[in-house]
Amino acid sequence: MSEPMEIDSTKNKGLTWTEKYRPKTLDDIAHQEEVVTMLKGALKGRDLPHLLFYGPPGTGKTSTALAFCHQLFNKNIFHDRVLDLNASDERGISVVRQKVQAFSKKTLGSSKEDVLKLKIIILDEVDAMTREAQSAMRRVIEDYSKTTRFILICNYVSRLIPPVVSRCAKFRFKSLPREIQLQRLRSICEAESFLMRKGELELVMKYSEGDLRRAVCMLQSLAPILKNENITSRDCYLNGSSDETLISNVCDSISVSDVPQIIEITKSITKSCSGVSFIRRCFQKMLDDDIINDENIAIMGKLVATCEKRILDGCDLENNLLDFLLTLRETLH
Ligand SMILES: Nc1ncnc2c1ncn2[C@@H]1O[C@H](COP(=O)(O)OP(=O)(O)O)[C@@H](O)[C@H]1O
Ligand SMILES: [Mg+2]
Structure with a gap:
């Protein structure tokens, strides 16, 4: 039986609660049995492939990668063995060349307690990397496989180039009940x-x-x-979701707004909330309120998906929002 998650609110003051209550060990990870079982095997010395964790946000991908590395390497060698590049880092080709390659090239220090004589590179949000950077990464994966394993983390596998995906064992993180x-x-x-x-x-x-x-x-x-x-x-x-009022206001006023007003609305939305979730939730509200007809539901549904993909692929948020709102206005007329 696993121990309950270590909880002591007096420790780690000043950390955000997501960090403070991040699962510390694989036993603390809920509902992702398949990946946990595989990683426990690796802790006992079984082979570790390159890994790709994907699935919805907030389901434990980052926590699982970190908990595993902390269990695999003790404090003294952790920083020599684990390179953790997260979302805030630069994702261009130069990072892959400099940081990832430099780390992969480093020779391994020896440690008696080493279960796996490996280094691990955690690359969070790889779906935000350019294709160029992904290709560069693919070569690093090939060149340093003897001593380095990658744990790639993303929401959407479809945004990764196939040669990267095919080199990893894939684990889909399930939504938490x-x-x-x-x-x-x-x-x-x-x-x-x-x-x-x-x-x-x-x-x-x-x-x-x-x-x-x-x-x-x-x-x-x-x-x-x-x-x-x-x-x-x-x-x-x-x-948590201050956009709710904004969404109601936009849905109520869009059909009577003119183009300059819609441009203003678009600007205020991009300042105050995440465009992707705004578009999706605005669409949901129109469905809930039953304010568009069936034909237009199909048109808007397609546009929501298109805008979301474009924005996540790096296209301009404001232009896509504008496209969404202007089309929405037309369908309501
Ligand atoms: N499967 C899980 N088991 C336990 N806690 C979880 C799980 N998934 C998410 N959490 C909680 O949510 C927070 C964010 O999880 P995280 O691993 O960063 O998610 P992801 O990387 O999938 O977006 C963690 O600090 C933890 O408190
Ligand atoms: Mg994460």
Whole structure:
């Protein structure tokens, strides 16, 4: 039986709760049995292939990679053996050349406790890398396979070049069931000594849309309010998804706005929230409110998907939002 997640709210003050309550060991990772079993095998010395973790945000991909590396390498050798490049780093070809290649070339120091004589490179959000950088990475993967393993992490496999994908064992991270999310959120509330009712936790889960990281962030920002009073959906909007009011306003006013007004709306949206989620949720609201006809649902659904792909591929957010809103206005006329 695994030990319960180590929870001590007095430790690590000042960390965000996502970091503070990040699973420390593979046993703390919920609901991703397949990958956990494989990694436990590697901890016992079984072969470790290059890995590709993919799936929705907030399902444990980064946590799993980090927990595994911490269990594999003790503190003294961790930094010699693990290179962790995350989303905030530059993703162009120069990074692959400089950091990744330099690290791959380093010779391994020996350590008695070494289970796997390997170095590990964790590349988070590889789907944001340019194709050029991915090709460069593919060559590094080939050249240094003897001593280096890659753990690539992304949301969408479709954005990776096939030769990279084919070199990795793929693990899809499953969305976390509500019960598991509830359990994690409850244990955090307990550790932070504040009480949340089931209905309130349900609200947090609703607005975090299955993304446990978002839910944990929301919990952290709600904590000061919660210590005094019950939360309402409004607090959830305010703290986690402030775009909700904006979405309602846009849906209500779009059909009577002229083009200059829509350009202004677009600018204010790009300043205040993530365009991709805005577009998707705006579309959802129109479906919920039953304000577009079947034919236009098909048109708008296709446009939502197109805009989302373009934005994630790096196209201009403002132009895509504008395209979405102008088309939406036409369909409502
Ligand atoms: N499978 C999981 N088991 C336990 N905690 C999880 C899991 N998935 C997400 N979490 C929680 O959500 C936070 C974010 O998880 P993370 O590993 O960064 O997700 P991802 O990399 O898939 O976006 C973690 O700090 C942890 O508290
Ligand atoms: Mg991650």
